[in-house]
Amino acid sequence: MGAVTNGIKGAFRVGQTLSVLGRTGLNWVRGDRPPTPKLLRQTFENLGATYIKLGQFIASSPTFFPKEYVEEFQYCLDKTPSLPFGVIKRIIREELGRPIDQVYSEIDPVALASASIAQVHAAKLVTGEDVVIKVQKPGVENILLTDLNFLYLSARILETLAPKLSWTSLSGIVEEIQQTMMEECDFIKEANNLKVFREFLLNTHNDDATVPRVYEQCSTRRILTMERFYGVPLTDLDSIRGFSKDPERTLITAMNTWFASLTQCEFFHADVHAGNLMVLKDGRVGFIDFGIVGRIRPDTWQAVSDFISAIMVGNFDGMADAMIRIGVTRRTVRVDELSADLQRLYRQMDRMVPDDVPYEMGQAEDDVNNILMDMVKVGESHGLHFPREFALLLKQFLYFDRYVHILAPEMDVFMDERLTMLH
Numbered sequence: 001m002g003a004v005t006n007g008i009k010g011a012f013r014v015g016q017t018l019s020v021l022g023r024t025g026l027n028w029v030r031g032d033r034p035p036t037p038k039l040l041r042q043t044f045e046n047l048g049a050t051y052i053k054l055g056q057f058i059a060s061s062p063t064f065f066p067k068e069y070v071e072e073f074q075y076c077l078d079k080t081p082s083l084p085f086g087v088i089k090r091i092i093r094e095e096l097g098r099p100i101d102q103v104y105s106e107i108d109p110v111a112l113a114s115a116s117i118a119q120v121h122a123a124k125l126v127t128g129e130d131v132v133i134k135v136q137k138p139g140v141e142n143i144l145l146t147d148l149n150f151l152y153l154s155a156r157i158l159e160t161l162a163p164k165l166s167w168t169s170l171s172g173i174v175e176e177i178q179q180t181m182m183e184e185c186d187f188i189k190e191a192n193n194l195k196v197f198r199e200f201l202l203n204t205h206n207d208d209a210t211v212p213r214v215y216e217q218c219s220t221r222r223i224l225t226m227e228r229f230y231g232v233p234l235t236d237l238d239s240i241r242g243f244s245k246d247p248e249r250t251l252i253t254a255m256n257t258w259f260a261s262l263t264q265c266e267f268f269h270a271d272v273h274a275g276n277l278m279v280l281k282d283g284r285v286g287f288i289d290f291g292i293v294g295r296i297r298p299d300t301w302q303a304v305s306d307f308i309s310a311i312m313v314g315n316f317d318g319m320a321d322a323m324i325r326i327g328v329t330r331r332t333v334r335v336d337e338l339s340a341d342l343q344r345l346y347r348q349m350d351r352m353v354p355d356d357v358p359y360e361m362g363q364a365e366d367d368v369n370n371i372l373m374d375m376v377k378v379g380e381s382h383g384l385h386f387p388r389e390f391a392l393l394l395k396q397f398l399y400f401d402r403y404v405h406i407l408a409p410e411m412d413v414f415m416d417e418r419l420t421m422l423h
């Protein structure tokens with residue numbers, strides 16, 4: 001019975017997707033010309049959850065995709081109309097397995113926020129605490145599963161945008177997005193992440209940052225009840241001034257906490273966009289939404305650090321050796337061959353950048369991206385793949401870079417001694 005319903009739902013989803021694509025003109029899917037950035041963004045928004053995440057991935061990967069798409073996809077919003085309160089109440093009731101009023105004394109029928117996977121309602125527990133309930137929308141997991149049919153299509157879209165990437169790594173990227181989203185559908189995992197991060201703050205004696213306390217007795221796979229935070233998103237400079245005398249200091253606390261988690265927590269928060277960092281009324285920084293986290297093993301960190309040192313001194317064997325330790329492969333990669341290819345890449349670059357040409361603003365950033373991109377390609381030609389954790393890390397660096405521009409434009413992140421983890 002279950003399989004049959006899934007089959008029907010799957011077919012329906014396929015039809016739905018095709019009809020959205022049909023409205024925007026299917027030709028580009030067959031490969032002629034990529035659609036304009038705006039059209040592609042709107043198409044993704046219409047297609048919902050999976051494609052929105054794909055769009056956000058494009059927005060956060062300037063290394064891989066053309067500038068005009070990266071810029072347009074900054075506006076790829078995950079805001080969907082909220083479901084009627086009746087539906088939400090039914091889900092909460094089902095998940096609790098007992099009458100709602102035995103657990104909550106009130107629930108605000110108007111949602112605080114609504115995105116493709118979940119919607120959030122403010123509530124009060126019968127024991128008096130202010131909480132929020134994050135409720136998973138019905139059928140979300142199913143949509144994601146049936147969208148798996150579109151792995152090929154999504155990879156095909158990315159291929160037209162980023163012809164430099166190999167088919168294997170494109171399919172890998174899409175598969176990983178899917179996997180991350182499936183994980184986001186399990187709130188027990190998210191509750192556990194919140195608890196682990198709380199312990200990390202406790203162990204590192206960090207009183208300047210906090211995460212919502214989880215109420216386990218009323219949290220399940222599909223509903224998550226947690227402490228309610230009162231505050232404003234970190235990027236809302238005017239409102240922050242109301243809570244914190246020194247917004248720059250607040251940003252530094254957020255960044256230090258996040259950087260410390262890279263090495264002292266078993267995972268890092270991999271989605272710290274504007275709405276997920278709050279400045280609370282008492283001035284502390286609140287981290288919310290631990291649906292997406294990244295994990296990097298200690299030996300991989302060591303390899304990253306060795307890689308950077310090798311670049312600094314121009315040691316190609318060292319770079320090759322570190323790259324092999326960072327990457328994932330089923331083949332045996334030869335250090336000497338990879339090293340020779342990296343050296344060739346460097347020689348080419350030397351020839352490409354004549355010293356007497358004046359450097360333009362922004363060019364340095366583009367160059368770094370291109371060099372990284374070329375190195376990834378060299379690695380790939382030897383059968384190496386780089387774990388998705390690196391895309392997630394890079395994304396966070398870009399977010400922080402943006403926050404620094406907004407909140408502390410004068411700050412030099414490489415020199416400022418208050419930033420403990422970069423020194």
Ligand SMILES: Nc1ncnc2c1ncn2[C@@H]1O[C@H](COP(=O)(O)OP(=O)(O)OP(=O)(O)O)[C@@H](O)[C@H]1O
Pocket residue numbers: 078112113115116117118119120132134212226227228229230275276288289290291
């Ligand atoms: N503990 C909390 N206290 C107060 N508000 C909260 C809390 N948790 C979530 N919210 C509100 O609900 C919004 C959505 O929550 P959350 O980010 O966890 O959900 P999401 O569906 O993963 O959304 P997104 O994709 O935008 O990150 C937040 O931006 C915030 O406004």
